[in-house]
Amino acid sequence: MAAAAKRAPAKSKADAKSGSNPVTPKPVEFTKEQELSAYRHMLLIRRFEEKAGQLYGMGFIGGFCHLYIGQEAVVTGMQMALIEGDQMITAYRDHGHMLAMDMSPRGVMAELTGRQGGYSKGKGGSMHMFSKEKQFYGGHGIVGAQVPLGTGLAFANRYRGNKNVSLTYFGDGAANQGQVYESFNMASLWRLPVIYIIENNRYAMGTSVTRSSAETDFSQRGTSFRIPGIQVDGMDVRAVKAAGDMATEWCRAGKGPIILEMQTYRYRGHSMSDPAKYRTKEEVQKMRSEHDPIEQVKARLFDKKWASEDDLKAIDKEVRDIVADAAEFAQADPEPDASELWTDIVH
Amino acid sequence: MPIEILMPALSPTMEEGNLAKWLKNEGDKVVAGDVIAEIETDKATMEVEAVDEGTLGKILIAAGTEGVKVNTPIAVLLADGESADAMKAPATAKSEAPAKAPEAPVEASAASKPAAQPVAAAPKAEVAADPDIPAGTEMVSTTVREALRDAMAEEMRRDEDVFVMGEEVAEYQGAYKITQGLLQEFGNRRVVDTPITEHGFAGVGVGAAFAGLKPIVEFMTFNFAMQAIDQIVNSAAKTLYMSGGQMGAPIVFRGPNGAAARVAAQHSQCYAAWYSHIPGLKVVMPYTAADAKGLLKAAIRDPNPVIFLENEILYGQHFDVPKLDDFVLPIGKARIHKQGKDVTIVSFGIGMTYAVKAEAELREMGIDVEIIDLRTIRPLDFDTVIASVKKTNRLVVVEEGFPQSSVGDHIASQVMQRAFDFLDAPVITIAGKDVPMPYAANLEKLALPNVGEVVEAVKAVTYR
Numbered sequence: 001m002a003a004a005a006k007r008a009p010a011k012s013k014a015d016a017k018s019g020s021n022p023v024t025p026k027p028v029e030f031t032k033e034q035e036l037s038a039y040r041h042m043l044l045i046r047r048f049e050e051k052a053g054q055l056y057g058m059g060f061i062g063g064f065c066h067l068y069i070g071q072e073a074v075v076t077g078m079q080m081a082l083i084e085g086d087q088m089i090t091a092y093r094d095h096g097h098m099l100a101m102d103m104s105p106r107g108v109m110a111e112l113t114g115r116q117g118g119y120s121k122g123k124g125g126s127m128h129m130f131s132k133e134k135q136f137y138g139g140h141g142i143v144g145a146q147v148p149l150g151t152g153l154a155f156a157n158r159y160r161g162n163k164n165v166s167l168t169y170f171g172d173g174a175a176n177q178g179q180v181y182e183s184f185n186m187a188s189l190w191r192l193p194v195i196y197i198i199e200n201n202r203y204a205m206g207t208s209v210t211r212s213s214a215e216t217d218f219s220q221r222g223t224s225f226r227i228p229g230i231q232v233d234g235m236d237v238r239a240v241k242a243a244g245d246m247a248t249e250w251c252r253a254g255k256g257p258i259i260l261e262m263q264t265y266r267y268r269g270h271s272m273s274d275p276a277k278y279r280t281k282e283e284v285q286k287m288r289s290e291h292d293p294i295e296q297v298k299a300r301l302f303d304k305k306w307a308s309e310d311d312l313k314a315i316d317k318e319v320r321d322i323v324a325d326a327a328e329f330a331q332a333d334p335e336p337d338a339s340e341l342w343t344d345i346v347h
Numbered sequence: 348m349p350i351e352i353l354m355p356a357l358s359p360t361m362e363e364g365n366l367a368k369w370l371k372n373e374g375d376k377v378v379a380g381d382v383i384a385e386i387e388t389d390k391a392t393m394e395v396e397a398v399d400e401g402t403l404g405k406i407l408i409a410a411g412t413e414g415v416k417v418n419t420p421i422a423v424l425l426a427d428g429e430s431a432d433a434m435k436a437p438a439t440a441k442s443e444a445p446a447k448a449p450e451a452p453v454e455a456s457a458a459s460k461p462a463a464q465p466v467a468a469a470p471k472a473e474v475a476a477d478p479d480i481p482a483g484t485e486m487v488s489t490t491v492r493e494a495l496r497d498a499m500a501e502e503m504r505r506d507e508d509v510f511v512m513g514e515e516v517a518e519y520q521g522a523y524k525i526t527q528g529l530l531q532e533f534g535n536r537r538v539v540d541t542p543i544t545e546h547g548f549a550g551v552g553v554g555a556a557f558a559g560l561k562p563i564v565e566f567m568t569f570n571f572a573m574q575a576i577d578q579i580v581n582s583a584a585k586t587l588y589m590s591g592g593q594m595g596a597p598i599v600f601r602g603p604n605g606a607a608a609r610v611a612a613q614h615s616q617c618y619a620a621w622y623s624h625i626p627g628l629k630v631v632m633p634y635t636a637a638d639a640k641g642l643l644k645a646a647i648r649d650p651n652p653v654i655f656l657e658n659e660i661l662y663g664q665h666f667d668v669p670k671l672d673d674f675v676l677p678i679g680k681a682r683i684h685k686q687g688k689d690v691t692i693v694s695f696g697i698g699m700t701y702a703v704k705a706e707a708e709l710r711e712m713g714i715d716v717e718i719i720d721l722r723t724i725r726p727l728d729f730d731t732v733i734a735s736v737k738k739t740n741r742l743v744v745v746e747e748g749f750p751q752s753s754v755g756d757h758i759a760s761q762v763m764q765r766a767f768d769f770l771d772a773p774v775i776t777i778a779g780k781d782v783p784m785p786y787a788a789n790l791e792k793l794a795l796p797n798v799g800e801v802v803e804a805v806k807a808v809t810y811r
Contacts, residue, residue, distance in 0.1 A: 050379060054398045057355020058418060069380075087558070121591035130590040137557050137594070142581050148547050149582060152554015159510070159536065159560060166554075179578075182547025189542070273358040273391045320379075320399075338467075344592035345626055346651055347469040347726050 022258065024230040025246050027238035032306040034080070038237045039297045040315050041079070042072035045096040046294060047323045048105055049268075052095065052112055056272050060331055061112045065126050068096035070267035073293035074199055075100035077240025078167060081248045085162065089137040089150040090169035092127035093199075093266075097169065101134045105322055109330035117333040121340055144177030146170060147196070151183040154194035154257070165251040166194045173204025175218050184225040184257070191256035195247045196222070198259060199234065201266040206278035219261040229259030235291040265291070349429060350399055351420040352383070354408070357391050362417055364388045368410045375403045377424070384410075384421065401426045472726065474679040477641075486667035494636035494668055495525050495601075495657065498643035499563060501673070503533055506561060509647055512539040512548060513565030513602075522567045523603060523662055549575030549600070553582045553652075556596040561647060566602035569618045569656060583652035584627030599646045601655035604632070605697060605747050606795060608660065612783035617748030619695070622654040623725040623757070629678055630724040632656040634699040636666035638722050641676030649678060656724075658697045681728035683735070687717035690805050691735040693758060694745040695721040698796070701777075702745050705801035714809060724754055732758060733766050740771040741808040745801055750778040772808035777801060 030038065049067040056065045068075075071093075079100040090097045098108050103119065111118025111129050119129045127141040137153060140146040150168025157164045174180060175198055187194050198218045202209055209216045219229035230246075233239040240262065247258045265287045269276055301307040357364065367385040371377055377397040384395040404425040408415055415421065489497075503509045510533075515522045517530040517540040530538040541548040545566065552562040566572045572579065579600060587595030606615035622630045629651050633639040639657070646653035668674070684699065685706060694702040699720050706716040717735050721727065736742050742762055744755035755776030762774055780794045 047379060050396055050398050053396065054355065057357075057395075058353060059356055059359065062359045089554075119591065120589055120593070123591050124589040128585075128589040130586070130593050132590075132594045137554075138586070138590075140582070142577055145550065145577060145582055148550020148578065149554035149557065151547075152551040152556070153558050154554075155551055156555045156558035156560050159555070179546045179550060182542075182544040183551070185542055185544065186547055186551060269391070269393065272393070274393065275390065276392045276394075341466065342469050344588045344590075345469075346472050346629070347626075 021228045022230055022246055022250060024232060025242040027233075027236055028242040028245070030238055030241075030300075032304070035297055035301055035306060036315070038073075038076055038080070039294065039301065039312070040319065041076045041100065042237065042294045042297070043315065043319045044105070044322065045072045045076070045099050047319050048099060048109070048326065049095060051323045051327050052109070053268070053272065055109075055113065055327060055330070061126070062114065063125055064092065065112070065272045066093040066270065067268045067272075068093055068266070070287065070293075071199060071201060071234065071264045072096060073237040073240050074197070074234045074262045074264055077237040078197065078244045080241045081244030082167070083164070083248075085135065085164040086167065086248070087135045087137055087150075087153045087164065088167045088169070089146045089153060090139070091143060091146055091171065091174060092139070092141050093171070094127070094129065094139045098129060098131070098136055098139075101131065101136045103131050103134050103136060105326035106329045109326040110333050113330040113333070114335060115330060115333035116336040116340070117329065122336040123340065123344070144170060144174040144179050147174065147177070147180045147183045151187050151192060151194055154187065154192035155190070157193050158190065163252050164193065165248050166192075167197060168194050169197045169199060171204065172198060172200040172202065172209050172213065172218060173207070175221055176204075176213060180221075181225070184222050184227055187257040188222070188225040188227050191254060193251035193254075194257045195251060196227070196257060196259045198261045199264055200261055201264050203266070203270070203278065205270040206275065208278065217261070219259055222257070222259045227257050227259055229261060231261045231263060234262030234264035235293045236296060237293055348426070349404055350401065350424040350426070352395070352397075352422040352424055354415045354417050354419045354421050355386065355393070355395060356417045357386070357388055357393050361388055363414050364417070365413045366408050366410060366415050366421060367392065369406060371403050373403055373406055377401065377403055386415075397424070399424060401429075404429075472679070474726075474728070475677045477676055477680065477682070478674070480669045480671070485670040487670050488665045489636045489640075489668040490663055490665055491633075491636045491639045491657070492523070492525055492662040494640035494666075495643055496527055496529070498640045498647070499526070500529060500532065502644055502647040503529070503537060506647075508559065509561045509563065510537040510539065511563040511565060512541055512552060514541055514543055514567050516540060516565050521565070523659060525657075525662070526565065545571050545574040546578060549578040550582065552598055553578055553596050556583070556598040556652075557586070557594055561597050563599045563601060563647060566600060568614060569602055569604040570614050570616055572600065572602070572618070579622075579628070579652070579654070580625050584625050587651065588627060595650055596652045597650045599643070599653045599655055601643070601646075602657060603659040603662070604656035605658055606779075606784055606791075607658075609786060609788065609791060611786040615784035617656075617696075617746065617779070618654075619656060619724050619746065620748050620752055620754050620757075622656075623727070623754060625725075627651065628725060629653045630656065631678060631722065632696040632724055633722055634661065634696055634720050636664070637668045637674070638676060638682065638720070640668055641674050642678060642722060644673075644675045645678050648675070653678070656696060661697055676722075679723050679726040679728060681731040682720045682722055683731070684718040684720045685716065687715040687739065689715040689739055690741040690743065690809055691717045691719060691732070691739045692743050692745060692801065692805070693719045693721060693732055693755075695724060695754070696747075698746045701796050701798050701801050704798045705805065708798065708802050709805055712811070714805060714811070716805065727758070729758075729761055729765070733762065736762055736766050737769045740769055741805075742770070742774045743777065743801065743804045743808060744774065745777045745796060747779050747795060750776070750781050753778045772810070775804040775808055777804055
């Protein structure tokens with residue numbers, strides 16, 4: 001992506017002497033199956049989010065609703081690097097993460113509409129959803145709070161001596177929270193298997209990284225804690241997968257935490273209610289037309305003649321049907337029974 | 348069928364907005380994700396994206412129109428092969444998403460029937476009584492400090508998932524020596540020294556608990572836990588509910604709470620009332636060593652986050668602890684420390700020291716006091732308190748925390764609501780004074796409750 005290309009390739013200063021620091025790997029070459037799978041997964045997220053935006057507009061979804069459109073390659077690529085038992089945790093822009101973790105679109109959408117069939121029985125909403133079964137630990141509404149929590153998941157992995165890795169996602173905005181650095185310190189000190197994935201979409205709500213961050217190279221935010229980091233083109237799912245492979249291997253080898261700065265972009269506003277005054281339309285349009293993660297895969301599929309227009313149309317239709325089914329379910333499903341007010345809590 | 352595109356809401360409170368402009372013209376092909384129009388309100392603007400593909404058949408609301416009601420059809424989208432003729436009868440066009448779109452988003456968000464009737468009260472969990480101590484059980488004089496250490500050690504032997512973390516808990520053997528010997532027995536995997544980073548390690552503990560471990564997080568004092576209170580309240584307390592019961596945080600946050608001696612304002616504060624405010628937390632504040640042991644063991648086994656408030660002055664005090672293999676007490680059950688018939692004193696933690704001394708003086712005056720040690724602040728055992736008030740008809744509550752919105756205030760309110768007719772005098776609440784804790788010895792003494800105040804309060808409610 002443009003931003004990654006402009007900047008010098010990230011070289012970690014953390015352990016410069018040792019020469020063993022990770023560098024940004026080249027994007028991996030995908031097989032046909034991988035390209036098609038990435039296409040399908042990213043498209044599902046995008047169509048799901050568009051539908052969520054629409055349902056919000058119609059009043060079916062309330063409160064805050066943060067869409068992931070534009071950033072799909074990040075969770076999709078990382079997901080391709082995981083093994084059974086790896087955990088994921090993120091903040092409130094979480095719908096894409098849940099779909100990537102193979103959580104049911106019906107369950108997610110029904111939570112957005114506050115219905116009993118939602119993952120939290122309608123009691124959590126867009127920002128507070130979980131699936132213990134799928135190892136998705138939320139869904140957290142307080143900016144940065146998921147970072148110590150994700151570090152704790154990694155602590156549990158090390159405590160149990162398993163090979164699992166905690167994928168702890170946060171944004172460029174959260175990267176300025178103090179608890180992030182408290183977590184970095186402990187994770188490095190105790191060599192915890194945690195990948196800190198900083199989704200740098202360039203704006204913390206409406207504040208650009210240059211207006212909020214003294215060091216805008218987020219891959220270097222772990223330097224004081226000897227945590228290496230790399231910058232990754234977060235719009236290219238192959239680049240993300242390559243970084244994910246490298247980072248998971250790093251963690252599983254017992255080398256401790258690692259930072260992946262995913263340079264990405266959100267097309268939509270911070271939440272549904274966004275003044276859209278802090279960036280130009282041209283900037284958004286340029287990203288959409290030149291760096292769109294889904295279009296990139298599509299172009300490669302056509303280039304290599306791995307798929308025809310019709311093949312992709314069939315996938316589009318399949319994805320659209322899944323989303324339509326989720327939306328229908330989420331509107332038809334009843335609200336939680338009044339008795340649910342008092343469940344899942346002790347008095 | 349042609350699809351109607353509806354005026355979207357930017358927020359649940361939006362009722363109408365302006366259709367600022369159209370970015371597509373009639374006859375244009377659109378695919379999902381294409382921005383077709385821009386709408387705005389006084390606080391935000393939003394691009395309307397197509398959710399389906401087709402041809403923009405007809406624009407129903409012209410650019411520049413103000414005050415367009417939410418959910419008004421603004422355009423019609425034609426599917427492949429549909430001719431413009433199909434637009435002639437837009438009235439028959441099926442709205443694309445919900446068969447029955449909500450009347451208005453404002454109503455929709457409140458679509459649930461409004462709670463016209465009073466909402467049912469929270470069901471009370473059954474709390475078992477204290478276990479019987481078999482006759483002939485040896486009672487061992489134990490300090491609160493030793494009792495707490497024994498509780499942790501026993502639970503760590505019993506369950507491999509239990510570990511303790513905090514500042515100076517391992518090599519230093521605990522800032523107040525509560526974790527003495529644990530490192531030697533369990534090693535540094537399970538007795539973890541942390542950096543001075545309360546917000547961070549509280550969160551790490553909660554994350555580990557999400558993953559199924561059972562952390563005991565020691566705060567060197569609860570004053571420092573203010574740095575971590577977001578993780579305690581937002582992450583630990585709320586997750587079980589927010590996740591619809593899928594996962595919670597089986598974690599204990601423990602450490603000394605309240606005033607010690609001459610450590611002044613920032614190190615002398617009682618958090619009982621603070622944490623007791625939060626649904627999803629349990630709050631335990633023991634007085635005796637036996638309660639400290641039995642309740643800490645229960646706290647470690649509890650699937651909910653438990654705030655366990657200790658007191659530095661009590662650490663060195665001796666009490667009898669029954670010598671039993673597995674002495675566990677129920678959380679949520681008050682203990683009648685002394686039976687009496689004339690007046691009830693309710694207290695907890697170090698507040699009990701004032702109650703106990705006052706009772707001795709009052710006995711000399713011929714007043715028979717019943718003392719209830721709450722032991723647990725949340726869930727609070729109102730049944731025991733109210734049963735006692737019904738017997739004595741008089742109540743004094745004693746605590747060291749600040750007076751406003753204190754635990755005593757809450758008890759007084761509940762007793763008034765549940766046992767008003769049984770009261771022969773207004774409830775008196777005794778608390779610390781409404782000032783930050785001063786350093787000077789004389790002022791510190793004035794700021795805390797004292798036995799004389801308790802005696803006077805009892806005399807007042809018994810009209811002596």
